[in-house]
Amino acid sequence: EVQLAESGGGLVQPGGSLRLSCAASGFNFDDYAMHWVRQASGEGLEWVSTISWNDGWKTINRHYADSVKGRFTISRDNAKNSLYLQMNSLRPEDTALYYCARSLGELSFPIDSWGQGTLVTVSS
Amino acid sequence: DIQMTQSPSSLSASVGDRVTITCRASQGIRSDLGWYQQIPGKAPKRLIPAASSLQGGVPSRFSGRGSGTEFTLTITNLQPEDSASYFCLQHSSFPLTFGGGTKVEIK
Numbered sequence: 277e278v279q280l281a282e283s284g285g286g287l288v289q290p291g292g293s294l295r296l297s298c299a300a301s302g303f304n305f306d307d308y309a310m311h312w313v314r315q316a317s318g319e320g321l322e323w324v325s326t327i328s329w330n331d332g333w334k335t336i337n338r339h340y341a342d343s344v345k346g347r348f349t350i351s352r353d354n355a356k357n358s359l360y361l362q363m364n365s366l367r368p369e370d371t372a373l374y375y376c377a378r379s380l381g382e383l384s385f386p387i388d389s390w391g392q393g394t395l396v397t398v399s400s
Numbered sequence: 401d402i403q404m405t406q407s408p409s410s411l412s413a414s415v416g417d418r419v420t421i422t423c424r425a426s427q428g429i430r431s432d433l434g435w436y437q438q439i440p441g442k443a444p445k446r447l448i449p450a451a452s453s454l455q456g457g458v459p460s461r462f463s464g465r466g467s468g469t470e471f472t473l474t475i476t477n478l479q480p481e482d483s484a485s486y487f488c489l490q491h492s493s494f495p496l497t498f499g500g501g502t503k504v505e506i507k
Contacts, residue, residue, distance in 0.1 A: 311496070320487065320498055320501045321444070321487060321498045323495055323498070326496070339494045339495070342495070375444070382494075383432070383491055383492065383493065384432055384491065384492070386432075386446065386449045386491050387436075387446065387489065388446050388449060388455075390444045391443060392442075393443065
């Protein structure tokens with residue numbers, strides 16, 4: 277069974293940093309592109325970032341929403357079947373439930389599984 | 401950026417009804433669109449992986465159509481457990497963009 281389990285959320289002051297993690301299991305992590313998507317309370321979904329699949333040879337591609345570019349960094353550790361999101365210079369508008377998700381490719385393949393999310397609250 | 405316009409934003413229908421939700425893309429996205437269901441407090445669940453194909457394990461009362469710029473999700477014979485939010489997601493180009501969502505309420 278495919279499982280994606282996010283962690284690392286919490287309360288942080290504006291300007292602070294947080295590192296989210298997503299532990300993947302039940303599938304070959306190397307074969308999948310991975311995504312972060314967020315949802316503010318009562319709002320719609322917003323794509324945050326995508327990292328390409330990586331078999332150790334292929335160049336890793338990273339993509340970011342303009343709203344987080346330069347502040348957030350997506351990374352993956354295939355040996356640990358884990359996805360990460362380093363979030364710096366956090367703003368109140370970054371407050372949201374952050375989901376990790378997977379797809380077979382960066383584009384042209386739909387997201388097919390989602391985690392349960394981890395809540396990030398940016399407030400003083 | 402590709403804008404996804406989803407309508408209606410909410411609807412109320414009775415058990416057994418047929419409902420249709422539409423997503424329009426601001427430019428052609430071939431069939432690179434998925435439909436998802438989200439029950440409050442739960443993670444999104446994929447319904448239609450491409451514009452018209454059904455995800456395994458998803459009831460056949462859910463169907464999707466469209467390509468290019470106009471896409472529809474139809475639920476026939478609406479059931480109480482279909483009370484949820486539904487949204488589309490285009491995966492044709494970055495940034496990936498979502499429709500605004502449709503909240504389906506059962507009368």
